[in-house]
Amino acid sequence: MFCSNNGIRRSPSSSANIIRLASLLLLAIMFLSGHVVFCDDTTPIPADAGGVNRWFSANVKPVADSKGCLDPALAVAEESPQVIKVRKDGSGDFSKICDAINSIPSENKKRVIIWIGAGEYVEKLKIEYAKPFITFYGSPDAMPTISYSGTAYEYGTVDSASLIVESDYFMAANIIIKNCAPRPDGKRKGAQAVALRISGTKAAFYNVRIIGFQDTLCDDKGVHFYKDCYIEGTVDFIFGRAKSLYLNTELHVLGDTGVTVITAQARDTPTEDCGYSFVHCRITGVGTGAYLGRAWMASPRVIFAYTNMGSVVNPAGWDNNLKPEREKSVYFAEYKCSGPGSNPSERVKYTKQLSEAEVRPFISLGYIQGTKWVLPPPAL
Template sequence: MDGKRIEGNEVYALAMCVSILLFAPIVVSQPIPADKSQVEAWFNGIIKPVKERGTTLDPELVQAETEPRIIKVMQGGGGEFDTITKAIKSVPSGNAKRVIISIGPGSYKEKIRIERNKPFITLLGDPKNMPNLTFDGTAKQYGTVDSATLITESNYFVGANLNIVNSAPRPDGKMVGAQAVALRVSGDRSAFYNCKIIGFQDTLCDDRGNHFFKDCHIRGTVDFIFGSGTSLYLKSGMQNTEIFVVGDPEGDPEMAIITAHACWCKRKQQAVSSLACVVSLEACSSEDTGYSFVHGRITGTAKDVFFGRAWKSSPRVVYSYTEMDEIVHPSGWSSNRQPERADTVYYGEYKCTGKGATPATREKFIKQLSDAEAKPFLVLDYVEGTKWLLPPPTVPK
């Protein structure tokens, strides 16, 4: 991600948006347990099958789940299609039923896009033999956000048991446009279960909408979770959930940054085909977006890792109950060398552990959250999850 350059054929307004830090009250009952061994039971107690939840779910979602269609993708025969792209093309525009695309093992070198007019699609791999979705697109070729191996623009998307990889070479700091996204999530109400999302710079474009990531491994170098989504990243039970920061060979601390949360806005209602930000500048100023990381671990081969930088003026990122390895920089966070942004960021930590959890050394603008301040970030309704989240899908027999 390069905030100094407008890329691609479209004109993007890299507008500096001021997010409202005081947000509307939300339901804070049944917060995520502090004991990570209890999280799976807590989740299963809330996110039950559709038949058991009735009117609490979005009506269109309930209707979509009544008669799901299953499409099998297998390399070498045995399925309806041999590529994921062909399977997606078979889904009609305006689709109103859940379509589960069951993907067999193997490596699928495809640039995959699920457009807005195809909601209710699930990409499902086998947890015992996860398929590899891989491509080597770069910002130089496609523009940053369109370089992604997997782009999901539709609502109610689910991805489970997938390796999502951008295999482009690691940026060397010299070549223009070397950023390479593995996954861009631009649709609302999208969930990912047990996925590995792997790249270097700009691995995950958490673009816009409410998103939920459960038991996922996310790997990168700099700004590798970026965008203006409202997202909850949750570790459950003993699953290997990690934010893995890959070390910089040159040892530059500025090259080890996890998040660059931002607000993207279009200018003068211009068409923006490759970003999901379709609101006006006025609407953007009132948005309430941010990333909440709960449980999980920050680890890797890097040194002096920053949790986030203020790439735009008003990012909002909170880590709760997170195990932090000693790779974390003592100050923890960066104002992006713009001191005035210390007054507009919302960066928080809550009951984190590990050698990298050192509140006394953090920047002065960091919030060590109280119980009351942390509660809104510790519920599924942070992403309106009780209205749309479903249990993780299972491989059809």
């Protein structure tokens, strides 16, 4: 026998029955009010590349199965998405992508899917901050291309992008984004040219090909997710101060002439919460001297996990950008990478080979708080 705080004496078996009844009642209430949604940001991406898509399906659910986890504004936006068709032959709602963007009202609160037909759209596009919840969708069998030839000389580096996204909750699937300006030769002033600048937060990219030379992708700010993408370039072709997770993405280096660098992550201080995490990616290309990253700013944070590195990778791996004092503040790290470019014995001394415990924060959706906003691509 025992005595509860209110002085009522009950037997242990009686108390256990009350607890069981209360649990059953709670489960009944949850069942009647709708299915139970579990939000798990912590499940790590598996070491086996063959398990990546299973992990994705288990952790990135459609809207109907994840409403209890999503940001409230996003859950509302996804309730009744609108589809706008863009077709070059005039059979859609618009023949130009810019006209479709202009048709969306500012402060839009609903998901708008701009379904882009096959072909090349030579347009310089900008989605301003006041237009959230926009998706660019192309057919995986006939991916459309957005291309332009803007350069830093004409527009400034970050505004040279063929596509600029400043709004939140952007998504793109099955799209080619390209800057077709000529490859910089070291002689022409301002020849660097961005294909995509993403400055809004909570953006996801699926099967997107981002093509350029120097400064291809300005992964500018916010949290972002890339899966099954292809990014091509020469120097600093992924740069900025976003906090991004790249999964099963190919990084293709166009080397042979001059210095080649994949990342120029722009974290200024060790306390700034940003950085790039590449998981189950592939580094391919031509040449043998590509650095995984350089210390463009004082405290860049870049991690490669389970990544296959071709011989295009420089054995040293990383570069201090001629600023040896930054070797103390960079966070350049690798975990269980493979391929001829992954040999840790030849790496610079200031890089880290992570332990299992150290890598865990960088190989789950928790790194970008993904259960609050990452959704699978639409199927049209």
